[in-house]
Amino acid sequence: MTDHALLLVNLGSPASTSVADVRRYLNQFLMDPYVIDLPWPVRRLLVSLILIKRPEQSAHAYASIWWDEGSPLVVLSKRLQQAMTKEWTQGPVELAMRYGEPSIETVLTRLASQGISKITLAPLYPQFADSTVTTVIEEAKRVVKAKSLNVKFSVLQAFYDQPEYIDALVESVRPHLEQPHDHLLLSFHGLPERHLTKLDPTGNHCFKDADCCKNASPQVLATCYRAQCLRSAAVFAKQMGIADGKWSVSFQSRLGRAKWIEPYTEARLEELAAQGVKKLLVMCPAFVADCIETLEEIGDRGAEQFKAAGGEELTLIPCLNDDPNWAAALNKLCERAPVML
Numbered sequence: 373m374t375d376h377a378l379l380l381v382n383l384g385s386p387a388s389t390s391v392a393d394v395r396r397y398l399n400q401f402l403m404d405p406y407v408i409d410l411p412w413p414v415r416r417l418l419v420s421l422i423l424i425k426r427p428e429q430s431a432h433a434y435a436s437i438w439w440d441e442g443s444p445l446v447v448l449s450k451r452l453q454q455a456m457t458k459e460w461t462q463g464p465v466e467l468a469m470r471y472g473e474p475s476i477e478t479v480l481t482r483l484a485s486q487g488i489s490k491i492t493l494a495p496l497y498p499q500f501a502d503s504t505v506t507t508v509i510e511e512a513k514r515v516v517k518a519k520s521l522n523v524k525f526s527v528l529q530a531f532y533d534q535p536e537y538i539d540a541l542v543e544s545v546r547p548h549l550e551q552p553h554d555h556l557l558l559s560f561h562g563l564p565e566r567h568l569t570k571l572d573p574t575g576n577h578c579f580k581d582a583d584c585c586k587n588a589s590p591q592v593l594a595t596c597y598r599a600q601c602l603r604s605a606a607v608f609a610k611q612m613g614i615a616d617g618k619w620s621v622s623f624q625s626r627l628g629r630a631k632w633i634e635p636y637t638e639a640r641l642e643e644l645a646a647q648g649v650k651k652l653l654v655m656c657p658a659f660v661a662d663c664i665e666t667l668e669e670i671g672d673r674g675a676e677q678f679k680a681a682g683g684e685e686l687t688l689i690p691c692l693n694d695d696p697n698w699a700a701a702l703n704k705l706c707e708r709a710p711v712m713l
């Protein structure tokens with residue numbers, strides 16, 4: 373059977389590090405109602421305000437991590453696509469980006485024109501969020517409807533605690549943990565608290581107490597990004613055999629003034645340095661490919677901040693990227709992706 377395609381989808385990057393390209397990318401990204409979930413006129417106003425200064429700052433940050441071949445996120449996602457061609461035997465393996473190029477629309481249209489009618493859609497995010505997973509699924513559905521494509525999807529579900537993902541993470545991190553260190557910080561991408569409360573199926577669980585995410589019922593866990601991040605971290609730490617107190621969790625990449633999920637990575641870096649941690653390892657398990665948020669925010673700015681606060685060294689552990697164990701794990705996860713009804 374060679375008519376069942378695998379479509380990997382990651383977030384996407386600007387076309388180049390020029391301020392104009394970064395502005396175009398940020399506009400597409402932040403005007404997505406699943407990312408800034410405010411009514412259109414408010415979102416438009418807010419994004420226009422963000423676009424006054426942010427493109428220049430972000431362009432500078434992108435320039436500091438950009439590779440000769442392009443954006444690290446896109447290059448590493450292409451390498452994963454390549455690795456997946458050795459694993460996925462049911463048809464072609466394609467790659468699309470939710471923002472920027474290659475777009476979901478371009479890739480789906482090409483696959484449909486080649487007579488492919490079954491596609492496993494794989495949003496490359498271990499933990500569920502509307503701003504990552506839902507937006508990919510909705511964009512794929514929009515394209516199918518708008519272009520009347522004859523395509524049926526299976527969809528990879530959030531795999532935050534799945535043994536294949538955890539095993540691959542454990543094996544990739546093991547050599548780094550064998551190096552001298554005082555603490556391991558698991559820094560996940562953050563989200564505004566509002567994104568969690570609006571999905572709370574009980575309407576009365578999220579943020580009612582400090583341990584809400586640790587005590588999440590299966591019903592809450594199914595959609596709570598923070599609870600899924602904490603579960604990934606706990607399952608990983610247990611399997612890795614790291615003692616309590618030697619690891620902790622934080623949330624990075626806050627944008628704007630709204631309250632985001634805590635603890636914030638910036639605050640945690642200060643705290644750890646103040647507690648006497650000298651050698652800090654940081655891993656970023658919400659990202660499967662290194663990108664501006666890992667390389668620049670943690671590897672560069674986070675490292676500087678940690679040292680300025682009294683730490684000696686922050687070592688960023690690479691994401692899974694195109695690790696062969698990860699490609700094999702992802703293939704297994706994709707093979708059991710349920711058909712979307």
Ligand SMILES: C=CC1=C(C)c2cc3[nH]c(cc4nc(cc5[nH]c(cc1n2)c(C)c5CCC(=O)O)C(CCC(=O)O)=C4C)c(C)c3C=C
Binds near residue numbers: 384408659
């Ligand atoms: C891993 C999951 C991600 C979630 C959840 C997420 C939510 C989210 N992000 C922003 C704002 C920005 N994110 C940016 C970059 C970025 N974000 C993710 C992943 C998640 N985002 C990735 C993989 C990347 C890297 C892209 C790359 O090209 O390398 C950026 C752009 C960079 C910058 O200017 O800092 C912004 C802005 C919001 C508002 C949000 C949820 C509400």
Ligand SMILES: [Fe+2]
Binds near residue numbers: 561
């Ligand atoms: Fe983001």
Ligand SMILES: [Fe+2]
Binds near residue numbers: 578
């Ligand atoms: Fe919670």
